[in-house]
Amino acid sequence: AFTPDRQEILKILAGQAAISLENAMLYTERKRAEEARERLNAQLRAKNTELEQIVYVTSHDLRSPLVNVQGFSKELEIAFREVASAIESEGVPSEVKERLTPLLEEDIPEAVRFILTSISKMDALLSGLLRLSRLGRVALTIEELDMNSLMSDIAAASEFQIKEQGVTLDIGELPPCKGDKAQITQVFSNLLDNALKYLDPGRSGIIHIAGRKKQEKVIYCVEDNGIGIAQTHQEKIFEIFQRFDPNIASGEGLGLTIVRRILDRCHGKIWVESEPGKGSRFFVALPAVR
Numbered sequence: 001a002f003t004p005d006r007q008e009i010l011k012i013l014a015g016q017a018a019i020s021l022e023n024a025m026l027y028t029e030r031k032r033a034e035e036a037r038e039r040l041n042a043q044l045r046a047k048n049t050e051l052e053q054i055v056y057v058t059s060h061d062l063r064s065p066l067v068n069v070q071g072f073s074k075e076l077e078i079a080f081r082e083v084a085s086a087i088e089s090e091g092v093p094s095e096v097k098e099r100l101t102p103l104l105e106e107d108i109p110e111a112v113r114f115i116l117t118s119i120s121k122m123d124a125l126l127s128g129l130l131r132l133s134r135l136g137r138v139a140l141t142i143e144e145l146d147m148n149s150l151m152s153d154i155a156a157a158s159e160f161q162i163k164e165q166g167v168t169l170d171i172g173e174l175p176p177c178k179g180d181k182a183q184i185t186q187v188f189s190n191l192l193d194n195a196l197k198y199l200d201p202g203r204s205g206i207i208h209i210a211g212r213k214k215q216e217k218v219i220y221c222v223e224d225n226g227i228g229i230a231q232t233h234q235e236k237i238f239e240i241f242q243r244f245d246p247n248i249a250s251g252e253g254l255g256l257t258i259v260r261r262i263l264d265r266c267h268g269k270i271w272v273e274s275e276p277g278k279g280s281r282f283f284v285a286l287p288a289v290r
């Protein structure tokens with residue numbers, strides 16, 4: 001019969017002890033790493049809140065001086081118009097008229113126009129920032145969403161534009177998901193708006209919206225046959241104030257930043273596949289209903 005000698009038994013026991021020790025060390029190490037990650041996450045959350053607060057306060061408080069600048073520029077415009085008509089009256093020496101007329105009729109109105117245009121741009125940027133910083137504060141109600149009815153409401157809101165542009169909009173059967181109704185509505189209206197906005201005027205627009213369940217997630221896709229996005233811009237379009245539209249259609253470059261932000265908060269994801277000149281596919285993943 002097989003009788004392991006003492007040496008052999010000791011070797012096996014020592015081996016087992018070493019494995020247990022290694023496991024214990026791995027466990028402590030993992031625990032320590034988990035705690036460190038938790039600490040970092042907490043710090044990150046605190047920094048994020050602080051940053052949001054700063055953005056909120058600055059964008060909110062910068063608007064009132066801006067309104068003043070706008071108001072006084074308009075007043076200046078009116079005042080200069082009065083000066084211009086006063087100069088036309090009799091008794092003003094012609095050399096004075098000659099010197100002042102180009103200033104009053106061209107230089108000054110042009111400067112005021114520039115000031116007013118810049119104010120409008122700044123105002124649009126500030127209200128965009130304000131909108132973005134408010135997002136983090138909105139309380140979410142995560143519920144089961146009937147995506148078929150949500151999407152048909154969104155499509156109804158753009159019906160006029162879809163008809164006018166002669167676009168074919170095809171919406172497939174969409175599985176339900178979990179999310180905040182108002183916020184997810186904003187996500188898909190932004191995506192549909194963009195799909196319509198960046199169509200190629202050279203061919204008839206086709207937009208296709210579909211969805212399928214994949215394990216714990218539902219993946220929706222908004223596909224267009226529009227102008228497409230260059231490979232180098234595909235990640236940048238989600239960054240704040242980034243725009244790559246060759247025809248300068250209206251927009252502040254905030255829509256997709258807001259969309260990604262909302263999806264982060266709703267445990268979702270967004271990514272894009274696109275080919276310039278052919279079209280784009282925006283994918284949105286959201287938690288599925290079990």
Ligand code: ADP
Binds near residue numbers: 195238254280
């Ligand atoms: P905005 O539309 O206001 O410029 P967005 O954040 O919604 O801002 O989009 C950022 C940029 O991404 C756009 O300026 C455009 O260049 C590009 N983009 C977004 N959606 C599409 C699309 N469906 N097709 C082509 N380009 C797109």
